[in-house]
Amino acid sequence: MNSVERFYATIERKPVDRPACWMGDPTPAEAEKLVKYYGVKDVSELKKVCGDDFYAVEIPYHNGTCNAIFAAFDWYMNGSNVDVEHRTLTADGCFAECEDLDDVIAVNYPWPNPEDGIDPELCRQLVNEAPDDKAVLGMMWACHFQDFSAAFGMQTAMMNMVSDPEMVHYVDDHIVAFYTRAMEIFLDATKGKVNAILIGDDMGSQRGLMISPDMVKEFVIPGAKKLIDIAHSYDVKVIYHSCGSIVDAIPLLIEAGVDAVHPIQALAAGMDPANLKSKFEGKVSFCGGVDTQDLLPNGTPEQVRAKVKELREFFPTGLIISPSHEALQEDVPPENVKALFEEANKVY
Numbered sequence: 001m002n003s004v005e006r007f008y009a010t011i012e013r014k015p016v017d018r019p020a021c022w023m024g025d026p027t028p029a030e031a032e033k034l035v036k037y038y039g040v041k042d043v044s045e046l047k048k049v050c051g052d053d054f055y056a057v058e059i060p061y062h063n064g065t066c067n068a069i070f071a072a073f074d075w076y077m078n079g080s081n082v083d084v085e086h087r088t089l090t091a092d093g094c095f096a097e098c099e100d101l102d103d104v105i106a107v108n109y110p111w112p113n114p115e116d117g118i119d120p121e122l123c124r125q126l127v128n129e130a131p132d133d134k135a136v137l138g139m140m141w142a143c144h145f146q147d148f149s150a151a152f153g154m155q156t157a158m159m160n161m162v163s164d165p166e167m168v169h170y171v172d173d174h175i176v177a178f179y180t181r182a183m184e185i186f187l188d189a190t191k192g193k194v195n196a197i198l199i200g201d202d203m204g205s206q207r208g209l210m211i212s213p214d215m216v217k218e219f220v221i222p223g224a225k226k227l228i229d230i231a232h233s234y235d236v237k238v239i240y241h242s243c244g245s246i247v248d249a250i251p252l253l254i255e256a257g258v259d260a261v262h263p264i265q266a267l268a269a270g271m272d273p274a275n276l277k278s279k280f281e282g283k284v285s286f287c288g289g290v291d292t293q294d295l296l297p298n299g300t301p302e303q304v305r306a307k308v309k310e311l312r313e314f315f316p317t318g319l320i321i322s323p324s325h326e327a328l329q330e331d332v333p334p335e336n337v338k339a340l341f342e343e344a345n346k347v348y
Helices: 003-011 028-038 043-050 101-106 120-128 144-152 154-163 165-189 213-233 250-256 273-280 301-314 334-345
Strands: 054-058 135-141 196-200 237-241 260-262 285-290 319-323
Touching: 003 135, 003 319, 028 043, 028 334, 043 334, 101 165, 120 165, 135 165, 144 154, 144 165, 144 213, 154 165, 154 213, 165 196, 165 213, 196 213, 196 260, 213 237, 213 250, 250 273, 260 319, 273 301, 285 301, 301 319, 301 334, 319 334
Parallel strands: 054 135, 135 196, 196 237, 237 260, 260 285, 285 319
Antiparallel strands: none
């Protein structure tokens, strides 16, 4: 099997020669360590040597004040470049003082237009750089729950979800409209060349959901389903990301049409492979499972190999073996990354 065939077989829970594997996106410091350890020239060559089955493409976004689609909204209305290092969900956003929908509208927020930030030609160029035998994964994110949390400030947003949901739905509808159009631009430009797209929202804590399943159903799932339906209309699979314990939301994600759930945060409550297999086998695929909170940074290569073997026993197919976070942090020894991929790449 090549990587594309292996990816589709895994997503469709059909037999595979070995699991599909994804390294995720190492932080710059970790990437530098890994490149040096493997003696390769760059991350692309690193992933090829490791047997990574994916070629991830961040949807390019440049609108003058922002260079990342996941930070496209300037919720402080001060022209700041809300980059990955300074973005927060907890600080008061521009709607923090609003008491009703009229107040929200009166803010006169300048909703960004994805047409202004996404160059279709650049999308094509980035996707065309992918090797022919790798599964192309568009990193869309489209975190509309996190975005409306930042728009109000997370504490205020959560109170408004109960006391005045109309305000939240108004803001969320505009955010989702931005992301749905952005997805259409990207998939139109790269038609037939993208195999999967990653979207999601962090809605889990270590112990459970941050909001109730009913609130997930009201405030998260409708926007997610719009994005999923668009992706599926282009014959593109959807990997849905949420950190934390989201076991109680997985049935809702399955109903919405998600193809795979990422990242199986291994130490979060209810996210162990035995529980996921017993509850959801045959209903959805998964991605992740190799713990990045303790095992990868602190364990031995032998312990990492044992975990990969265990995951393969629970999921002989239907699981993309990957760290339980999309970004390998710089505290992970290269030896443990090597052990993960060597064991996952074995053909038993």
